[in-house]
Amino acid sequence: MAVNVAKKWKYNDDINNCGFTLILADGIEKPQCVLCFKMLGIDSVRSAKLKHHLMTIHPQNAENVPSFFKRREQFQKKETGFECCFPTSEVKCSEASCEASLEIARKKKVHTIGETLIKPFAAKMVKRVLGESSAHKIQQISLSNDTVKRRISEMSANIMEQMIKEIKLYPTSTFTEQLDELTDVSSRARLLVFIMYVFMHDIKDEQLFCTQLETTIKALDVVEMLTSLFKANGITWKNFCGVCTPAMLGSKSGLQKHVKEAAPVLKWFTV
Incomplete structure (x- = not known):
């Protein structure tokens, strides 16, 4: 979400080469992308983080020369930033x-x-x-x-999209998953999935999604739903290196059997 700020622009060679400019927000100078207007935190005023935003969000502009970004900044300043696009x-x-x-x-x-x-x-x-x-x-x-x-749906989808991008940035694009089936107050079955992955030398543990099981709660239905959701985001079962679940562990007909057919080398854990 954008932040209400007093527009005070400042040119800086290092950050502008990465497609950013500095603006004053609540008395603190923060970097803002001159392409998508997204504002990052004060701790992001480092070339590595700014370049990471440029490479992942605007890869088509990653090779542009610094003068391109400076022209964008000057245009942004002239048109008073966001106000040129929206009231x-x-x-x-x-x-x-x-x-x-x-x-x-x-x-x-x-x-x-x-x-x-x-x-x-x-x-x-x-x-x-x-x-x-x-x-x-x-x-x-x-x-x-x-x-x-x-x-709420848009924010949830945006968070999931960010996590998928971070997973794909890791060289092996692998992660572990913890899942379980639960019933909400309206007696509808839901599938809750958490994932753990490595990003920028940190281990991140996040909730990936919580979705309703439209048909039944059989293991095959769970696998089909997961496969469909992962396929839509460019992920396959080969990206899994481990699965943890407290239920549906049948070795012959349960979830474990179906998952291991898709990813034979993954590790299975119980809690």
């Missing part, structure tokens, strides 16, 4: 909607709480403290049930 109010409302949706997901609340509780009371508090005009701006933030659901 400021629209960007801020989208940011607020995403932040509220993220908190709803974190607190495990129903999606309708955004429109029925958060938004009305936020408008009342802002009206009381800042006045009618500010309260009207709050009303422009979309927090409907469908919007919150879409925001």
Whole structure:
């Protein structure tokens, strides 16, 4: 998500050669990509991290000469950055909607709480403290049930996409997986998958996805769903070096049998 910042541009040879410029955000200079406008943290002002963003997100521009990025920065400055593409109010409302949706997901609340509780009371508090005009701006933030659901799905898909990219950047593109089947409050079966992989000399342990099992919870159905999801993201069973699961371990007809048929060399662990 973008960050509301005061636009103060600064040219720096090292970061500009990587396609970045420095802007002032909350009194701190942070790098922002001149191609996609994504802002990175202050700890990312290092050539290695900036080049990593350029190579993975904009590989088609990786070979451009520094003058290309400087022209992009000058154009960005002239057109006042994001405001050249989107109205400021629209960007801020989208940011607020995403932040509220993220908190709803974190607190495990129903999606309708955004429109029925958060938004009305936020408008009342802002009206009381800042006045009618500010309260009207709050009303422009979309927090409907469908919007919150879409925001959460988009953020989840984006996180999964980032993890897949990180896995593929590792020379062997291998990882381990932990999975289990569970039933939610609506009695629907869901498949929960965690993965562990190496990225930039660190071991990362992340939740890859949690998806509903549309048919049955048989081992073959689980394998078919995993195969379909991994295929859509350019991953095969050969990328697995280990699987951990507390259930579905039948050596003849269970999940273990089906997975080992697809990846005979992987290690199997139980908890």
